Amino acid sequence: xxxxxxxxxxxxxxxxxxxxxxxxxxxxxxxxxxxxxxxxxxxxxxxxxxxxxxxxxxxxxxxxxxxxxxxxxxxxxxxxxxxxxxxxxxxxxxxxxxxxxxxxxxxxxxxxxxxxxxxxxxxxxxxxxxxxxxxxxxxxxxxxxxxxxxxxxxxxxxxxxxxxxxxxxxxxxxxxxxxxxxxxxxxxxxxxxxxxxxxxxxxxxxxxxxxxxxxxxxxxxxxxxxxxxxxxxxxxxxxxxxxxxxxxxxxxxxxxxxxxxxxxxxxxxxxxxxx
Amino acid sequence: xxxxxxxxxxxxxxxxxxxxxxxxxxxxxxxxxxxxxxxxxxxxxxxxxxxxxxxxxxxxxxxxxxxxxxxxxxxxxxxxxxxxxxxxxxxxxxxxxxxxxxxxxxxxxxxxxxxxxxxxxxxxxxxxxxxxxxxxxxxxxxxxxxxxxxxxxxxxxxxxxxxxxxxxxxxxxxxxxxxxxxxxxxxxxxxxxxxxxxxxxxxxxxxxxxxxxxxxxxxxxxxxxxxxxxxxxxxxxxxxxxxxxxxxxxxxxxxxxxxxxxxxxxxxxxxxxxxxxxxxxxxxxxxxxxxxxxxxxxxxxxxxxxxxxxx
Numbered sequence: 001x002x003x004x005x006x007x008x009x010x011x012x013x014x015x016x017x018x019x020x021x022x023x024x025x026x027x028x029x030x031x032x033x034x035x036x037x038x039x040x041x042x043x044x045x046x047x048x049x050x051x052x053x054x055x056x057x058x059x060x061x062x063x064x065x066x067x068x069x070x071x072x073x074x075x076x077x078x079x080x081x082x083x084x085x086x087x088x089x090x091x092x093x094x095x096x097x098x099x100x101x102x103x104x105x106x107x108x109x110x111x112x113x114x115x116x117x118x119x120x121x122x123x124x125x126x127x128x129x130x131x132x133x134x135x136x137x138x139x140x141x142x143x144x145x146x147x148x149x150x151x152x153x154x155x156x157x158x159x160x161x162x163x164x165x166x167x168x169x170x171x172x173x174x175x176x177x178x179x180x181x182x183x184x185x186x187x188x189x190x191x192x193x194x195x196x197x198x199x200x201x202x203x204x205x206x207x208x209x210x211x212x213x214x215x216x217x218x219x220x221x222x223x224x225x226x227x228x229x230x231x232x233x234x235x236x237x238x239x240x241x242x243x244x245x246x247x248x249x250x251x252x253x254x255x256x257x258x259x260x261x262x263x264x265x266x267x268x269x270x271x272x273x274x275x
Numbered sequence: 276x277x278x279x280x281x282x283x284x285x286x287x288x289x290x291x292x293x294x295x296x297x298x299x300x301x302x303x304x305x306x307x308x309x310x311x312x313x314x315x316x317x318x319x320x321x322x323x324x325x326x327x328x329x330x331x332x333x334x335x336x337x338x339x340x341x342x343x344x345x346x347x348x349x350x351x352x353x354x355x356x357x358x359x360x361x362x363x364x365x366x367x368x369x370x371x372x373x374x375x376x377x378x379x380x381x382x383x384x385x386x387x388x389x390x391x392x393x394x395x396x397x398x399x400x401x402x403x404x405x406x407x408x409x410x411x412x413x414x415x416x417x418x419x420x421x422x423x424x425x426x427x428x429x430x431x432x433x434x435x436x437x438x439x440x441x442x443x444x445x446x447x448x449x450x451x452x453x454x455x456x457x458x459x460x461x462x463x464x465x466x467x468x469x470x471x472x473x474x475x476x477x478x479x480x481x482x483x484x485x486x487x488x489x490x491x492x493x494x495x496x497x498x499x500x501x502x503x504x505x506x507x508x509x510x511x512x513x514x515x516x517x518x519x520x521x522x523x524x525x526x527x528x529x530x531x532x533x534x535x536x537x538x539x540x541x542x543x544x545x546x547x548x549x550x551x552x553x554x555x556x557x558x559x560x561x562x563x564x565x566x567x568x569x570x571x572x573x574x575x576x577x578x579x580x581x582x583x584x585x586x
Contacts, residue, residue: 063342063343111369111370112341112370112371118341119337119338119341119366119370119372120365120366120369120370121365122365123361123362123364123365125330126330126334126361126362126365126366127334129330129333129334129335129337129338129362129366130335130337130338130341130366131338132331132335132338133334133335133336133337133338133339133340133341133342133346134338134339134341134342135338136323136335136338136339137299137338137339137341137344138342140299140320140321140342140344141342141343159330160328160330160331160334160362163325163328163330163331164331164334164335166326166328167325167326167328167335171323
């Protein structure tokens with residue numbers, strides 16, 4: 001399995017490039033979710049290009065691969081950009097994003113018809129359970145694969161997340177790593193006012209998880225936490241403090257940029273900020 | 276072959292075929308009732324009791340399936356499906372994961388626990404889901420073979436099982452095949468298509484009808500989707516009248532599945548339906564509910580006669 005491993009400087013540069021790619025395909029599609037794509041970009045860049053995830057784009061179903069799931073599937077703009085950069089799909093495929101007859105099935109939310117995608121998303125709250133099932137499956141097979149899943153902060157308002165949190169703790173599934181893209185902003189409102197998820201660390205600790213908290217835009221911190229050895233028996237949750245729309249000043253922290261594509265003018269303005 | 280509940284046959288079969296290490300079983304805290312408990316005792320590493328959390332169970336099963344396992348996610352039908360429409364649609368059906376959803380305690384046959392425990396809309400719901408097949412066996416022999424057939428079938432499936440004991444219908448020469456109906460008894464005046472517990476109910480009705488020289492054909496329809504179009508198109512025209520019988524709401528179940536085939540083929544013959552009449556029932560024993568809510572052999576007799584009168 002190939003294992004691209006960039007240094008911190010290269011990762012930061014790649015993250016900028018991926019932000020531009022994600023905005024480009026959302027702009028060209030005329031719809032999509034820029035805010036949550038930009039908040040998750042640094043985390044996904046570290047996973048895919050920092051030597052964390054073991055994967056082979058030429059053999060995307062390798063049973064011994066590590067798994068990555070984007071449970072907050074609306075951030076597909078960044079997911080497909082990462083899959084193209086990693087070689088699962090071609091960069092030319094990205095022009096099909098959210099368009100009918102898409103050759104690689106680049107739907108608004110991911111589906112396993114696209115190489116590199118494990119399960120369909122689009123309904124929040126399911127990904128942690130699915131990731132847990134995968135982690136149980138690879139453990140049964142005797143593989144040392146790890147399964148990573150990115151959740152949204154608003155997403156953990158879904159009750160099923162906490163069912164899964166209890167399950168992974170019960171089964172001591174320590175090859176499961178959940179990463180919360182804690183960007184503080186959901187579609188309707190800031191997450192705190194929509195329905196507060198704090199105290200977030202105490203919640204996960206009380207559910208029996210190994211809790212880590214980092215700045216989700218500090219590449220060195222991200223790499224450091226991802227390189228930590230697994231807890232001997234607990235599943236791990238990484239609470240990554242992030243900024244919705246990170247990198248584009250007029251999008252940062254704004255609910256308005258949850259699910260709207262930029263105009264041509266805004267897109268060009270954004271690109272200048274991401275150089 | 277023996278008289279037993281289909282849930283018992285399922286539990287025993289899982290034990291018999293459990294040496295296949297691809298098989299994993301999940302339950303949501305009711306494993307003594309669904310009969311998966313014994314599998315859990317025999318194969319503890321491949322048994323996952325997810326607690327009372329059906330949504331989590333269904334998606335965990337989907338995850339396991341992506342690693343090549345064949346998960347049987349089991350619970351009472353009313354909770355297994357009632358609580359997980361979204362999970363079944365996205366993580367199982369749309370993702371096309373190889374998950375077997377096994378719902379026990381279906382229909383009014385459940386009895387005293389009341390309407391919140393009597394699942395009567397599951398066939399309608401699962402039939403309407405793309406990629407999903409729907410199977411309801413009639414007895415022990417068929418349940419055992421269908422369980423193995425679901426292991427061999429690649430793709431999502433719903434397996435509908437019952438709580439009370441049912442009579443043996445088939446002997447060991449029976450060969451279950453997904454998508455195939457089977458003539459249980461040959462007659463000539465009318466054809467009954469029955470599923471699940473209504474196969475034994477129909478046999479009782481047919482004895483009574485025979486006393487009045489009414490001889491009907493009985494077909495067991497254990498695969499509700501894909502429905503066996505061939506057997507319907509072969510037998511309905513030559514009998515000239517039909518009745519369907521199911522422990523399920525009258526909307527969306529076996530009656531509609533058979534009716535769709537007739538409609539598609541412009542076949543108009545007298546057609547009676549024995550099913551729950553779009554209402555919630557109440558508490559009471561299974562046989563009492565079958566009598567009061569129109570599912571008993573007495574109702575089948577009456578429906579057959581009424582239908583024949585329209586011939």
